[in-house]
Structures are given as C-alpha cells and as structure tokens.
Amino acid sequence: MADHDPADNLPAGYEPPKVWNAETESGGQFAGINRPTAGARYDRDLPVGDHPFQLYSLATPNGQKAAIMFEELLEAGHAEAEYDAWLINIMDGDQFSSGFVEVNPNSKIPALLDRSGREPVRVFESGSILLHLAEKFGAFLPASGPQRTETLNWLMWQMGAGPFLGGGFGHFYAYAPIKIEYAIDRFAMEVKRQLDLLDSVLADRRFIAGEDFSIADMAIYPWYGGVMKSAYDAQEFLQVKEYANLQRYAEEVGNRPAVRRGEMVNNIRGPAERQLHERHDARDFDLNTQDKMEARGGERVVP
Missing domain, CATH: 3.40.30.10 (Glutaredoxin)
Known part of the structure; x- marks a missing residue:
C-alpha cells in the first residue's frame, strides 16, 4: 500500500482499526436498517393472495x-x-x-x-x-443458441454492474451523510464507462441483446433508464445527454405499456397517480392507484 498521511484521510487522522467495530454508525439514509447480521428480527407472516x-x-x-x-x-x-x-x-x-x-x-x-x-x-x-x-x-429468453447466451450475458452484466451504480455512485453522490470527492469520482468514472458501453452497444441494436425485447432489457432499463430520466438528480453531473442511443432506448422501453404498469407496482414515491401500493388484479391500475384511494379516504375497491 502506498504511503499516505493520515491527516489527509476523512475524517482527518482516521486509520482502519485491526478489527472493525460492529457498533460503528454508518450514517446516511439507510443507516437505520443496516446491521452486520442476517436473519429475521421479528415474527410476522407474509400475506398471501389468490394468484399462483x-x-x-x-x-x-x-x-x-x-x-x-x-x-x-x-x-x-x-x-x-x-x-x-x-x-x-x-x-x-x-x-x-x-x-x-x-x-x-x-x-x-x-x-x-x-x-x-x-x-x-x-x-x-x-x-x-x-x-x-x-x-x-418460454418468453423473453430464447430457448437455445447464441441469442440465448447473448441475453444471459447482459442479464449477468447488469447483476454485476448495478452495485457500482446504486450502492457505489448513488450512495456516495445522493445518500451518504457527507460528500467524499474520492468516492464520488471513483464511482462516477465507472458509471460513465457503463453508460458509454451501453450507448455503443445500442448504436446498432434496438434492444440490449438484439432486436427482440428480453429479460436483459427488464434488468437494465430500470437502472440505466432511470439514470437517463431522474435517478439521483445526477443527469447534469453525468452529462447523460451525451448518450443519444441510450436516451433513445430508455424512451422506447419506458413507453411500453407493460413497463409503465410495472413501474407503478409497489411504488410509494412520486405522483400519486403513478403509485399502486398493492396489485391483485389488472383493474387495480384503474381503480386503486394512490390518488384514487386517497380520494376515497384510503379505501381499496375490490374489482
């Protein structure tokens, strides 16, 4: 490890201890739910509906x-x-x-x-x-052959790349209790590389894995389409308008009727008419969005 002056660390003088203190407060928006242990914290059954x-x-x-x-x-x-x-x-x-x-x-x-x-x-x-x-x-993934492999390539890419965007860039840019230049620059560099990669791939493809909409798009669009639109309020910082092919892709996928509905399901943020806290029937999108439920005093209509 290169020599460094602890006075330049953040906070000044910080040096990692030999053993991490599990009681350390991580800070940030999600500090209250983060613990270094797994498992249930309380007993409660999950609700179960009528569908498969x-x-x-x-x-x-x-x-x-x-x-x-x-x-x-x-x-x-x-x-x-x-x-x-x-x-x-x-x-x-x-x-x-x-x-x-x-x-x-x-x-x-x-x-x-x-x-x-x-x-x-x-x-x-x-x-x-x-x-x-x-x-x-038997849908949204070819049964065999090179196109199946290409679709899975991009599905696995997103699963590996997403944490750099969310837990890395998103956390330090938007959610961390302090702004750390090194951390923001480190993850912004990787996110820009990812955006450039997707933009280059989409230069001669309609969708991520080819000409057919697939599970690769369902994985990639919510993350990278979100960055194109509003995620982390970082659009100017990341200069997302540079990525014209990715912009085109995000607009096309975002306008698919099923995608628009899917974005509403279990949504608790943004315009009330785009929030459907629970979904049990296709008619819920017309009857039980949050704006309509609030107008009825919180009552849900059973279709």
Whole structure:
C-alpha cells in the first residue's frame, strides 16, 4: 500500500482499526436498517393472495424488474402469469420479518413465492426471478443458441454492474451523510464507462441483446433508464445527454405499456397517480392507484 498521511484521510487522522467495530454508525439514509447480521428480527407472516405468484417487493430498480416481467407476460397473453404484489417497505424494516426471511434469507427485495406447481418454490434475487419466469413461460429468453447466451450475458452484466451504480455512485453522490470527492469520482468514472458501453452497444441494436425485447432489457432499463430520466438528480453531473442511443432506448422501453404498469407496482414515491401500493388484479391500475384511494379516504375497491 502506498504511503499516505493520515491527516489527509476523512475524517482527518482516521486509520482502519485491526478489527472493525460492529457498533460503528454508518450514517446516511439507510443507516437505520443496516446491521452486520442476517436473519429475521421479528415474527410476522407474509400475506398471501389468490394468484399462483406472490410477489413481495418495492418499486426500486430491482423491484421494478419483477413487476415489469409479470406485466409483460400478461401483455403477451400469458394469463396464467397472474400475480399478487405486496408492498415491502424497506425503510420500515418489512424485509426483516420472519415471513419474508423464509422467502428470501438475504432480506432484500424483490422476493417471489411461486405456487403454480405442486409445492411452493421461493425465488430470490431479481435476476433469478427473471430467469425463472422466462423459462417457466418460454418468453423473453430464447430457448437455445447464441441469442440465448447473448441475453444471459447482459442479464449477468447488469447483476454485476448495478452495485457500482446504486450502492457505489448513488450512495456516495445522493445518500451518504457527507460528500467524499474520492468516492464520488471513483464511482462516477465507472458509471460513465457503463453508460458509454451501453450507448455503443445500442448504436446498432434496438434492444440490449438484439432486436427482440428480453429479460436483459427488464434488468437494465430500470437502472440505466432511470439514470437517463431522474435517478439521483445526477443527469447534469453525468452529462447523460451525451448518450443519444441510450436516451433513445430508455424512451422506447419506458413507453411500453407493460413497463409503465410495472413501474407503478409497489411504488410509494412520486405522483400519486403513478403509485399502486398493492396489485391483485389488472383493474387495480384503474381503480386503486394512490390518488384514487386517497380520494376515497384510503379505501381499496375490490374489482
């Protein structure tokens, strides 16, 4: 390791101890829910609806992937893909209930309980959910051949690249309690490289893996389309207008009807008419968005 002056560290004089103190306060917007241990923190069963698939989620970029997949399946005519979507508010610690931990021991959204077979199957990690549903319904992923491999290439790329954008750049640029120039510059460099990569790939492709919309797009759009539009309020900082092909892609994918619906599911932020806290029926999008529920005093209409 190169020599350095501890006085230049942040905070000044800081040196990593031989053993990390588990009681250290991490600070930032998510400090209240972060702990160095896994497992349930309290007992509570998860709700279960009438449909074959039970989705437990929040409309973060990772959560949007699963809801978009379900809505795209239904849009494509797969009626057996009907699902219930239950809100998991991560700021309230819903992901640490015993019921949720049974479905996802990692306590991260989204989590899926597939009850379409003889025995319930838990599916966690957003990429795994996309792959599971694509293979179950034979949709949005070629069955074999080079195009299947190319689609999986980009799905796995997003799963590996996303943390640099979210937990790296997004955290230090938008959520950390202090602004650390080194950290912001380090992750901004990587995000710019990722944006340039996607922009170059999309120069001669309609979608990420080729000419057909796929689970690769469902994984990549919520993260990188979000950066194009509003995520972290960093559009000027990252100069996203430089990436014309990615801008075109984000607009096209964002205007797909199923994508627009998927972005609404378990959404608790932004315009009330774009929030559907729970989804149990396709008619919920017309009847039970948050603006309509607030006008009724919080009452949900059962379609």
